[in-house]
Amino acid sequence: xxxxxxxxxxxxxxxxxxxxxxxxxxxxxxxxxxxxxxxxxxxxxxxxxxxxxxxxxxxxxxxxxxxxxxxxxxxxxxxxxxxxxxxxxxxxxxxxxxxxxxxxxxxxxxxxxxxxxxxxxxxxxxxxxxxxxxxxxxxxxxxxxxxxxxxxxxxxxxxxxxxxxxxxxxxxxxxxxxxxxxxxxxxxxxxxxxxxxxxxxxxxxxxxxxxxxxxxxxxxxxxxxxxxxxxxxxxxxxxxxxxxxxxxxxxxxxxxxxxxxxxxxxxxxxxxxxxxxxxxxxxxxxxxxxxxxxxxxxxxxxxxxxxxxxxxxxxxxxxxxxxxxxxxxxxxxxxxxxxxxxxxxxxxxxxxxxxxxxxxxxxxxxxxxxxxxxxxxxxxxxxxxxxxxxxxxxxxxxxxxxxxxxxxxxxxxxxxxxxxxxxxxxxxxxxxxxxxxxxxxxxxxxxxxxxxxxxxxxxxxxxxxxxxxxxxxxxxxxxxxxxxxxxxxxxxxxxxxxxxxxxxxxxxxxxxxxxxxxxxxxxxxxxxxxxxxxxxxxxxx
Amino acid sequence: xxxxxxxxxxxxxxxxxxxxxxxxxxxxxxxxxxxxxxxxxxxxxxxxxxxxxxxxxxxxxxxxxxxxxxxxxxxxxxxxxxxxxxxxxxxxxxxxxxxxxxxxxxxxxxxxxxxxxxxxxxxxxxxxxxxxxxxxxxxxxxxxxxxxxxxxxxxxxxxxxxxxxxxxxxxxxxxxxxxxxxxxxxxxxxxxxxxxxxxxxxxxxxxxxxxxxxxxxxxxxxxxxxxxxxxxxxxxxxxxxxxxxxxxxxxxxxxxxxxxxxxxxxxxxxxxxxxxxxxxxxxxxxxxxxxxxxxxxxxxxxxxxxxxxxxxxxxxxxxxxxxxxxxxxxxxxxxxxxxxxxxxxxxxxxxxxxxxxxxxxxxxxxxxxxxxxxxxxxxxxxxxxxxxxxxxxxxxxxxxxxxxxxxxxxxxxxxxxxxxxxxxxxxxxxxxxxxxxxxxxx
Numbered sequence: 001x002x003x004x005x006x007x008x009x010x011x012x013x014x015x016x017x018x019x020x021x022x023x024x025x026x027x028x029x030x031x032x033x034x035x036x037x038x039x040x041x042x043x044x045x046x047x048x049x050x051x052x053x054x055x056x057x058x059x060x061x062x063x064x065x066x067x068x069x070x071x072x073x074x075x076x077x078x079x080x081x082x083x084x085x086x087x088x089x090x091x092x093x094x095x096x097x098x099x100x101x102x103x104x105x106x107x108x109x110x111x112x113x114x115x116x117x118x119x120x121x122x123x124x125x126x127x128x129x130x131x132x133x134x135x136x137x138x139x140x141x142x143x144x145x146x147x148x149x150x151x152x153x154x155x156x157x158x159x160x161x162x163x164x165x166x167x168x169x170x171x172x173x174x175x176x177x178x179x180x181x182x183x184x185x186x187x188x189x190x191x192x193x194x195x196x197x198x199x200x201x202x203x204x205x206x207x208x209x210x211x212x213x214x215x216x217x218x219x220x221x222x223x224x225x226x227x228x229x230x231x232x233x234x235x236x237x238x239x240x241x242x243x244x245x246x247x248x249x250x251x252x253x254x255x256x257x258x259x260x261x262x263x264x265x266x267x268x269x270x271x272x273x274x275x276x277x278x279x280x281x282x283x284x285x286x287x288x289x290x291x292x293x294x295x296x297x298x299x300x301x302x303x304x305x306x307x308x309x310x311x312x313x314x315x316x317x318x319x320x321x322x323x324x325x326x327x328x329x330x331x332x333x334x335x336x337x338x339x340x341x342x343x344x345x346x347x348x349x350x351x352x353x354x355x356x357x358x359x360x361x362x363x364x365x366x367x368x369x370x371x372x373x374x375x376x377x378x379x380x381x382x383x384x385x386x387x388x389x390x391x392x393x394x395x396x397x398x399x400x401x402x403x404x405x406x407x408x409x410x411x412x413x414x415x416x417x418x419x420x421x422x423x424x425x426x427x428x429x430x431x432x433x434x435x436x437x438x439x440x441x442x443x444x445x446x447x448x449x450x451x452x453x454x455x456x457x458x459x460x461x462x463x464x465x466x467x468x469x470x471x472x473x474x475x476x477x478x479x480x481x482x483x484x485x486x487x488x489x490x491x492x493x494x495x496x497x498x499x500x501x502x503x504x505x506x507x508x509x510x511x512x513x514x515x516x517x518x519x520x521x522x523x524x525x526x527x528x529x530x531x532x533x534x535x536x537x538x539x540x541x
Numbered sequence: 542x543x544x545x546x547x548x549x550x551x552x553x554x555x556x557x558x559x560x561x562x563x564x565x566x567x568x569x570x571x572x573x574x575x576x577x578x579x580x581x582x583x584x585x586x587x588x589x590x591x592x593x594x595x596x597x598x599x600x601x602x603x604x605x606x607x608x609x610x611x612x613x614x615x616x617x618x619x620x621x622x623x624x625x626x627x628x629x630x631x632x633x634x635x636x637x638x639x640x641x642x643x644x645x646x647x648x649x650x651x652x653x654x655x656x657x658x659x660x661x662x663x664x665x666x667x668x669x670x671x672x673x674x675x676x677x678x679x680x681x682x683x684x685x686x687x688x689x690x691x692x693x694x695x696x697x698x699x700x701x702x703x704x705x706x707x708x709x710x711x712x713x714x715x716x717x718x719x720x721x722x723x724x725x726x727x728x729x730x731x732x733x734x735x736x737x738x739x740x741x742x743x744x745x746x747x748x749x750x751x752x753x754x755x756x757x758x759x760x761x762x763x764x765x766x767x768x769x770x771x772x773x774x775x776x777x778x779x780x781x782x783x784x785x786x787x788x789x790x791x792x793x794x795x796x797x798x799x800x801x802x803x804x805x806x807x808x809x810x811x812x813x814x815x816x817x818x819x820x821x822x823x824x825x826x827x828x829x830x831x832x833x834x835x836x837x838x839x840x841x842x843x844x845x846x847x848x849x850x851x852x853x854x855x856x857x858x859x860x861x862x863x864x865x866x867x868x869x870x871x872x873x874x875x876x877x878x879x880x881x882x883x884x885x886x887x888x889x890x891x892x893x894x895x896x897x898x899x900x901x902x903x904x905x906x907x908x909x910x911x912x913x914x915x916x917x918x919x920x921x922x923x924x925x926x927x928x929x930x931x932x933x934x935x936x937x938x939x940x941x942x943x944x945x946x947x948x949x950x951x952x953x954x955x956x957x958x959x960x961x962x963x964x965x966x967x968x969x970x971x972x973x974x975x976x977x978x979x980x981x982x983x
Contacts, residue, residue, distance in 0.1 A: 003582055003583045003585070003586040003600070004571075004580050004581075004582050004586065004600065004601065004604050005580060005581040005582070006578070006579075006580055006604070007570075007579045007580060007581055007965075007966060007969060008577070008578065008579040008860055008861050008862070008863045008965070009861060009862050009863050009978065010576045010577055010578045010605075010862070010863025010865070011573070011576075011578035011579050011580055011604075011605065011863065012978065013863075288971070288972070288973060288974065289970070289973070427973065
């Protein structure tokens with residue numbers, strides 16, 4: 001366990017962390033086209049053999065372009081080679097006559113062959129890029145190579161090993177690579193060729209379509225959230241949707257002259273959105289943690305009840321949507337199909353939250369962090385966060401009218417009550433004593449919650465053309481009596497019982513009870529659909 | 542008066558500087574002096590540090606890179622803040638005033654407008670586009686209202702031409718403010734520092750109106766419109782604590798009730814009346830009072846309120862940022878003061894003292910003198926500061942006070958900073974929203 005925790009800003013900033021700089025991480029890439037192309041892979045392989053540097057070009061042959069006698073892999077003090085003797089011999093050779101021959105002026109040496117585990121491959125006539133792929137296929141470990149003097153008969157065999165490019169423990173890139181060496185052959189971003197280059201060799205990816213900037217503290221416009229715009233557009237104020245192809249967008253993009261003049265106007269992209277001012281992270285990140293694990297567990301107990309209640313509200317509302325066969329016109333048919341699907345996705349996701357919340361409670365208890373045992377939380381909250389901060393409304397089973405949709409959006413709103421409570425959960429779990437796994441579960445719930453909000457806003461957008469007459473897409477659904485809904489309710493009670501047993505045992509992944517509950521959910525869906533066809537909804541509460 | 546500190550050259554002492562300060566408690570803390578880095582540590586590790594175990598000390602030092610302190614040996618930028626001593630005269634006669642009850646040793650003077658303009662010109666020129674601040678002090682600056690108004694207007698116009706931003710501040714006793722002054726302060730976003738010591742009884746004991754009326758009442762009466770609607774201005778109360786009444790919480794409470802949202806206190810270290818200056822055991826009593834006031838603040842802030850005790854609020858901000866400074870203030874570095882006659886001095890406390898002279902608005906400011914002044918006062922060259930764990934938080938104490946009265950109350954400062962470090966840790970847990978960590982993005 002860690003003994004020292006940095007508290008203030010200077011302590012945090014100065015904390016020495018082993019590893020590659022953050023700019024090398026995948027999530028640091030700003031682009032959306034070819035994630036992962038943060039360096040030119042050929043540059044890694046140019047130093048595949050310790051002490052030698054090759055160039056993989058497009059013409060035939062792999063020329064040797066340098067001898068690096070200071071390569072840390074040649075020095076037993078800085079690198080433990082697979083074969084210490086080979087390391088000594090290779091170092092002596094490269095520092096001695098062999099090294100001098102290889103670097104003699106007006107000569108070119110090429111990589112003639114590579115050999116590993118008894119298999120030898122001749123590279124003599126291979127195009128550079130093919131040779132590269134063959135070199136790429138070498139495994140870490142002993143390798144023999146032969147270098148040949150171009151235009152002569154001389155060859156030099158060398159025994160060494162394929163470099164271990166990154167330290168297997170720390171992930172740090174081999175010290176042999178110089179700063180900038182891995183990206184040296186990539187196109188330069190923000191410059192003239194940013195506009196035209198299609199080779200996709202970008203040091204940092206080149207965004208093509210992006211979402212419009214979100215003003216901090218302002219409710220995001222659902223239309224803008226859905227509309228990708230062309231990042232390279234000349235009219236920076238334009239929020240017009242990008243055309244589907246590169247050619248169609250060309251006309252409105254900055255030309256060469258303009259990009260040289262205004263490259264600084266091209267926005268940074270974060271989380272898909274353009275950012276032109278200082279980025280302000282969400283305030284919720286620094287929510288107040290709960291004082292004790294018990295207080296946290298109590299909160300999770302009630303959050304689980306809340307998740308359960310909204311899952312049922314969403315399910316009920318979902319069954320109030322007409323089937324595509326019951327409505328006229330393609331647009332409406334597509335709309336109801338979309339809305340039903342999205343409502344189900346959200347409801348299922350709430351069920352997942354219910355499970356995660358219970359898992360958190362269970363894990364807290366079994367890690368010895370809470371002081372008293374708790375039963376799984378499968379109750380159904382009676383009150384749900386309302387539209388105004390701090391306001392509560394009674395739980396209800398009702399149709400997906402525009403007002404009802406507003407209420408759902410209010411529950412799921414980022415920085416709303418639910419989001420705020422999970423932010424507190426997360427802030428608590430970020431404390432070192434809780435460990436990573438719990439924190440990540442809470443993070444997933446938070447991230448998922450964000451998606452619910454976006455999905456509900458999409459539903460709102462899709463239904464907008466019909467909101468003048470909601471009956472066009474809504475069934476006349478009213479709650480069934482217990483007798484009418486007996487089949488559905490029996491399944492529901494039984495699956496909740498399964499979940500209670502499964503959550504109690506804490507085995508969240510494999511429990512047969514979970515599988516059984518899932519099967520009953522499909523049955524419940526059919527029973528509810530049958531009721532809905534007759535204008536009745538399942539009276540969950 | 543004896544000179545207690547050596548202000549030049551390398552120290553002779555061989556005691557090594559203290560590299561960290563250990564704070565025991567439920568969650569033990571270690572404050573690493575270099576870079577003002579604060580760490581929470583587990584109790585076992587803390588014991589190892591207490592016992593001086595080498596492995597623990599090495600682990601602690603490995604947690605951060607060494608920090609090189611600014612030494613002012615080259616390239617000192619021009620100051621970005623000046624204070625104009627526009628009225629070396631006062632309508633009050635406070636018993637403890639360093640300006641000799643407002644008489645300035647018999648040399649009452651008003652700054653001519655030309656001097657003010659010249660100082661503003663040099664400031665804006667030297668700042669080369671940086672944000673600048675023009676402060677007005679005295680005496681009581683509103684005794685020279687005409688120059689104050691014209692200087693604001695002039696500075697705004699000059700700043701516009703030079704494309705820089707100018708901010709204003711004023712230190713006043715508040716008793717002369719009129720409606721037009723209030724408008725000026727509001728519209729120009731002045732930082733207004735009002736000298737008031739607490740409720741009427743406490744305040745009027747030392748802060749005396751020449752005509753015998755209550756200085757507290759007359760100040761409040763004039764200040765009320767500004768306190769009610771400060772506009773863009775930020776209004777703060779600054780209380781001086783003399784040794785005859787060391788209470789802090791009561792002063793804060795009274796001034797908050799009077800309408801101030803930002804209240805700071807400052808102990809009296811030098812005064813023409815030595816009976817009022819804090820000494821000996823006063824310091825530990827003052828520390829108790831400061832902590833009592835801070836604990837009351839804790840209850841408010843924990844419940845979600847903002848800070849009003851600015852000594853504590855500023856300490857929290859600086860501890861969070863890990864502020865580490867080799868000097869106690871910006872004096873002679875980023876800030877200088879201008880006397881009524883146009884002399885540059887290291888700060889408003891050293892006006893007309895030739896030892897602190899830096900040049901004139903006419904001739905300009907001597908960079909060499911500023912550098913020499915700062916180098917000589919670098920906290921790493923002061924005794925006993927050089928080895929003190931709190932040196933980069935305290936900076937060595939007010940230059941003017943140190944020269945006239947030596948260093949006193951160091952245990953009080955260390956005690957207060959020790960308390961503040963623990964307070965920060967408590968607050969970090971209860972109100973993390975007050976302390977954003979840049980770069981922590983979801």
